[in-house]
Amino acid sequence: MKTVSYDGPDCKSKELEGNGPFNEVIPGWAAALDYIDMGWFVLPLHSITESGVCTCKAGQACTKPGKHPLYHPKDLRNGANSATRDRGLIETWFDNRWPWANVGVALWPSELMAMDVDPRHGGDESYDRLVDAYGPFSPTLRALTGGGGWHDYYMRPDGISAGGNLPGYPGIEIKVRTYVVAPPSLHETGKRYRFDGPPNRWRNPIPYPESLQQIPISQPKGKKGPLDMSSVKVNTRNITFFGFGRHLSDRGISDQSVRLILGALNHTYAEQPLPEKEMSKIIGQVLQPQYRRPSWTPGPSPTAWALYEWLMNYREGMCVDVSTDDLANYLKVSRRTVYNAINSAKKWGIISVARRPGGWSCYTPLPDRAQELRSGILEAELGIFMEPSPGGEGGEDLTLFSSSKRF
DSSP: OOOOOOOOTTBGGGOOOSSOTTSSOOOHHHHHHHHHHTTOEEEEEOOBBTTSSBSSTTGGGOSSTTTSBOOBTTTBOSGGGGOBOOHHHHHIIIIIIOTTOEEEEETTTTTEEEEEEOGGGTHHHHHHHHHHHHOOOOOOOEEEOTTSOEEEEEEOOTTOOOOEEOTTOTTEEEEOSSEEEETTOBOTTSOBOEESSOGGGOOOOEEOOTTGGGSOOBOOTTOOOTTOOSOBOGGGHHHHHHHHHHHHHHTTOOHHHHHHHHHHHHHHHBSSOOOHHHHHHHHHHHTSGGGSOOTTOSSSOHHHHHHHHHHHHHSTTSOEEEOHHHHHHHHTSOHHHHHHHHHHHHHTTSEEEEEOGGGOEEEEEOHHHHHHHHHTTHHHHHTOEEEEEEOSTTOEEEEEEOOOOOO
């Protein structure tokens, strides 16, 4: 269902005073740019008006006030599937078109997942029991919602492909193939989402705890897994093929392979195959740049590459003693973005870091590894491929496998 944007003068989210978004006063567009520097995909959401209702056309009748995507026929037609890391598009959305918009983070393409704890449904008590049974858990990035709950951000492991509820723990939802409302968004209570703790103590998302991976995630009754291709119903063909095509593209599958795979699936698994013209239209949408990652990702974030380039230009191949404050100044980003860029660059091996007394660090660029990433050698290391897996009585399901190798 399409929603209508609201640009009236009484939009409450224009005000950036009071309960600040990042525990400091910054606008939503700045937060969105910080997120894409962290490698996250973002999208604009409706917000809350002065009268406390959603900015969408439904207003007071809206069932998800301030939490659902905005719409634009040119570049925001597919909700969370339109999430992007394109800086120009982010500025168009948040700075020019909807400066009052809430900020959403698309979890799947960002390689994230989130634990949504809602005290209104007993989530706080369930979380305490979860910690007693499987914890304690290492601290991760936590965003406090305006409704008294919180979102714990985690790096998504390869084995988790769908979200849902944790059986026996009401009020806790695991979000995977969706988006979360992120700081500094405005909640219907009038409070803003914000990260827990002062800015200099924010934590990076950690991998989802192995102990929690033992708990099966139950999907809503009657809902099949997102990649169940055993039988594609007539009324779900378009969204199924679009979602599966995005999944392939996000995993680094080439454009030509995506076309061949979706074409084969249409003729093999659809109860009634789509006409070739309609299928070509879906494939064209899947392969639009704003709907997928750049071809070199997964890999270092854009700011991590900027850090690497700065080190190479400053003193090629040599160790550079510099503080994070100076790096933030040189790269013209926030300290938090610098921390995430350093971690991303270290993770992918394009820099090494040696700690110095007094809070300084020495950063060394590693051009050999950087060249590997840029020349496409990483494709062989990722080991991404398609192969059939045993299905039900109807035959075989196509399952996407990826190497367990982590970087």
